[in-house]
Amino acid sequence: MKESTIMKIHYGTALAAVALVAVHVLMRLTMGFAESLEYESVLANYKFIPYAAMLELILILLSIHGFNGLRVILLELKQGRVYEKAVSYGCLAAMFGLIAYGSRTIIMTNMGMV
C-alpha cells in the first residue's frame, strides 16, 4: 500500500475516533461516573446493539491509528529491511489481535456467555 494511502487512513481514523469518542463520552454523561462503570451497566451497554457497534467501531479506529503510529515511531528509531518488515507485520498482527480480543468480549456478552 502507498504511504500516502496509509497516512490518509491514519488521519481519517483519528478524526472519526475523536467524533465517536465524543459521542461515547456524552453517552456516559447521561448517568453518574461511578454508576456507568458498574458491572451490570457495562454489560447493558454491550447488549445494546447500536451502542456496542459504536464501541466496536471506536476499537477498530483506535487500533488502526494507534498501531500505525507505533509502526511509524519504530521505523524512525531503527532502519533495515528485515527490521522494517518485522515492525510492519508485527504491528498489523497486534492490531488484528487487539480488535479480535475486544470483539470477543462484545460477542461473548451478546451470546450470554458472560
Place this chain on the structure above:
Amino acid sequence: MAQVSHIADEQASTPVSSSKSITLRIARYNPEHDDSSQFMEFTIPYERWTTVLEAILEVKKHFDHSVAVRYSCRQATCGSCGMMINGKPRLACFTKISELKSDVVTVEPMNNFPIIRDLAVKFERLFDTHHKIKPYLIRDDAELESDEKEFLQSPEEVEQYIQFANCIKCGLCNSACPTMATDSSFVGPQALAQAYRYVADSRDKGKDSRLKIIDESHGIWRCHFAGSCSQVCPKGVDPAMGIQLLRGYLLGFRG
C-alpha cells in the same frame, strides 16, 4: 613568483589593529585515529566585519595549519562552509563574530553528517537524495530539442517556486532536522524542498514520478514539521512549507 611570496609574507605579518578578541573553540576529530572529538582553543582578534570563517583561517595561518575546513566562495553562494557555530547550523562565511554576541565561539562539524576530519563532513547522502528526486525539468525530448519553442512563464508561475530555487545545497537544513538524526533512510528537507521546487514549476511534467519517489515509508510522511530546517536556511528557503505543500498534492488538496 617572488611577488606572490612577498604578498604572502606581508599578509602574514600584518599587525592586527583590533583590541577585541574571542576564544575560538574548534572541534578536532580524525576518525582514523581518534576515539572522540576534542576541542582546541585559540584566542583570535576580530573586527566588526570578521566572519567565523576568517577566524578559522586565522587559526590555520598562524596557529595550526592542520585544521580541516571546507570553504570556497566566501560569499554564501557555494554552500561549502556549513558547520555548527555556537550550537546552531550556519555558514561560517556568512556569520560575523560580532553578531554572535559571545566571547566564546564554538565551531563543530554539522550534525547528521559523517565526519571526514575536524569540520569537514561527507555530503554523499545529501547529494544522493538530491539526485533521487530528479532535480531538473522533465519534458518530452522532442520539446527540449526543438529550437522553436521557449517555455514561457508568468510572474505568478515563477512566484510559485522561485524561493526554493535559491537552495545552495549547503546541508544546514538536513543538519538541523530531528528526523534526519534518527532515520538514516529519510529523504531530508533539502531534497523534499527541491522536489517541491520542480513539482510547482509550470514547465515541468515530472510531477507524478517525483511524488511517487517521495511517497514511501522513509519519504515525506516522516517529517514532523519541527520547522528547524526553515529557521537555519541562510538563503531564506522554507523547506518546511515546501514539504507541507507537497503533502497537499499527495492528500489531493492540490492539483
